Amino acid sequence: QAKAKSQDIGVYETGSDEKHLKQIRLVNDLKIALTEDQLTMFYQPKVDLHEKRVTQVEALIRWFHPELGFIPPDEFIGLAEQSGLMPTLSRWVIRRVLNDAVQWQSEGVDLIMAVNISAYDLAHDDLPDYVMRLLKDLKLSSRHLILEMTESAVMQDSNQALSILNRFNSEGIKLAIDDYGTGYSSLSQMKSLPVDELKIDMSFVLNLDESKEDQAIVQSTIEMGHNLGLTVVAEGVENRKSWSLLERYGCDKLQGYYISKPQNSQNFLQWFKEYDVN
Ligand code: C2E
Ligand code: CA
Ligand code: CA
Ligand code: CA
Numbered sequence: 001q002a003k004a005k006s007q008d009i010g011v012y013e014t015g016s017d018e019k020h021l022k023q024i025r026l027v028n029d030l031k032i033a034l035t036e037d038q039l040t041m042f043y044q045p046k047v048d049l050h051e052k053r054v055t056q057v058e059a060l061i062r063w064f065h066p067e068l069g070f071i072p073p074d075e076f077i078g079l080a081e082q083s084g085l086m087p088t089l090s091r092w093v094i095r096r097v098l099n100d101a102v103q104w105q106s107e108g109v110d111l112i113m114a115v116n117i118s119a120y121d122l123a124h125d126d127l128p129d130y131v132m133r134l135l136k137d138l139k140l141s142s143r144h145l146i147l148e149m150t151e152s153a154v155m156q157d158s159n160q161a162l163s164i165l166n167r168f169n170s171e172g173i174k175l176a177i178d179d180y181g182t183g184y185s186s187l188s189q190m191k192s193l194p195v196d197e198l199k200i201d202m203s204f205v206l207n208l209d210e211s212k213e214d215q216a217i218v219q220s221t222i223e224m225g226h227n228l229g230l231t232v233v234a235e236g237v238e239n240r241k242s243w244s245l246l247e248r249y250g251c252d253k254l255q256g257y258y259i260s261k262p263q264n265s266q267n268f269l270q271w272f273k274e275y276d277v278n
Helices: 006-011 014-035 077-082 086-106 127-138 159-170 187-192 212-227 240-248 265-274
Strands: 039-048 053-065 069-071 112-116 145-150 174-180 197-200 231-235 253-255
Touching: 014 053, 014 077, 014 086, 039 086, 039 265, 053 086, 053 253, 077 086, 086 112, 086 127, 086 265, 112 174, 127 159, 159 174, 197 212, 212 231, 212 240
Parallel strands: 053 112, 112 145, 145 174, 174 197, 197 231, 231 253
Antiparallel strands: 039 053, 039 253, 053 069
């Protein structure tokens, strides 16, 4: 089925017309949101099972639209990508997250910040310069940053993307593969990439307590990851039983509602100061 050109707007069904208009509105509103303080970052901890403490936090964007209310990232990240807004959005995110890290340091909280980036961020090669300049200005070490990317984003067969990832790696910025297991790449295909961390997709973890299949998949993924020298993280840990199983499998880090939901900076700090793994 051929795609309708934008001037053939009459060929769209009413439903898709409305959807299209809503998307145009959201893109416009997102540009405004970037300048008007409607966006903020929430933080969710990753617990290191060897060190028995929280060592990292993942930063997750939140949009509180003045009229439409809360809009989840899954509803606007894709639009930001398609409309060319992603480089601006990602810079906003990284700047906010590193500023929060500086703020936390002043309160004695020293954590590694995990930031999600998209394949579209690797289409321009100026992101590493931007990040390095920011770290320098904030007097933060590059060890405070890890970038999370989905396997499909990093497996894009482009020299440009690879050279950006290598540049980050040489600057000491770590890279995590997000949602691992949902794409088509194998771990062995990834061994040529400068990857440090593997995040097993939540879909294999959410029902770990009940599913023998998921238990087999997760256990063997952890083993394979370790054989390749990677740190393995499980996200979507929602209960004690899943935690225990993952601990038994030798998983390195855990993330999920059982530990904490994502929270704003202030609430996260309060949670962090009271949290005890044992
Ligand atoms: P993701 O990177 O895979 O993030 C994990 C998602 O799972 C988050 O949803 C988180 O709130 C949720 N989650 C964490 N633990 C649990 C759990 O135990 N159970 C369940 N059911 N869910 C859990 P969120 O915040 O809605 O983000 C959705 C996706 O949007 C993210 O998936 C990521 O791909 C994207 N995203 C979020 N923030 C950013 C950002 O700043 N930049 C970019 N490029 N993408 C972002
Ligand atoms: Ca992520
Ligand atoms: Ca994920
Ligand atoms: Ca369950």
